[in-house]
Amino acid sequence: MKEVDFYYDEEKRCYNVIKKNYSLNVGLLFMKKDNEVKDKMEPRITYDSEAKLAYLYIFPADFPYDIECTEELEVNEFLVLDIDHHDRIVGIEFFGPAAQQLSKLAGAEKIYKKNGNTFSFRLSEQEVKNKFQYKGIDFCFSDKEFEHFIGFDIVDLNKYNEHALEQLVI
Numbered sequence: 001m002k003e004v005d006f007y008y009d010e011e012k013r014c015y016n017v018i019k020k021n022y023s024l025n026v027g028l029l030f031m032k033k034d035n036e037v038k039d040k041m042e043p044r045i046t047y048d049s050e051a052k053l054a055y056l057y058i059f060p061a062d063f064p065y066d067i068e069c070t071e072e073l074e075v076n077e078f079l080v081l082d083i084d085h086h087d088r089i090v091g092i093e094f095f096g097p098a099a100q101q102l103s104k105l106a107g108a109e110k111i112y113k114k115n116g117n118t119f120s121f122r123l124s125e126q127e128v129k130n131k132f133q134y135k136g137i138d139f140c141f142s143d144k145e146f147e148h149f150i151g152f153d154i155v156d157l158n159k160y161n162e163h164a165l166e167q168l169v170i
Helices: 096-103 162-166
Strands: 004-009 014-019 022-026 030-033 045-048 053-057 067-073 076-084 089-094 113-115 118-122 130-134 137-141 149-154
Touching: 045 096, 053 096, 067 089, 076 096, 076 137, 076 149, 089 096
Parallel strands: none
Antiparallel strands: 004 014, 014 067, 022 030, 045 053, 053 089, 067 076, 076 089, 113 118, 118 149, 130 137, 137 149
């Protein structure tokens, strides 16, 4: 019996998740039972070496959310976004080269640097040559064609809970 089904919502232009006795917390890779209790920091970056797929949780493990839909980042097909019912990105699945880069950070519990009112995640210190803003997050690329993902900045703190993000500052 399948525990999770997906269907494409034409109106919202994204994939929706139907759950049965489980919370889909990280897209297609990892599931946890609803009644599982968390009592310590959990990694915010995971990597599945068999699937060659990485996942980054935007919020701490104890932050409540339900994934409403999943969609590909418009400018880069190797980034797939999990979006909650508050229209926030709550997780990002990475494929291809970005997944390989993230594999080196798998297990990290603290992932952000705070600069003023911005929470930043970086894979490298390369110069940002192009940004794509979506749902209060600036996705940063080291090229004009949006091919080389190097990080993101959470810029809309009205949408993203600052107190929760503070818990993940290095």
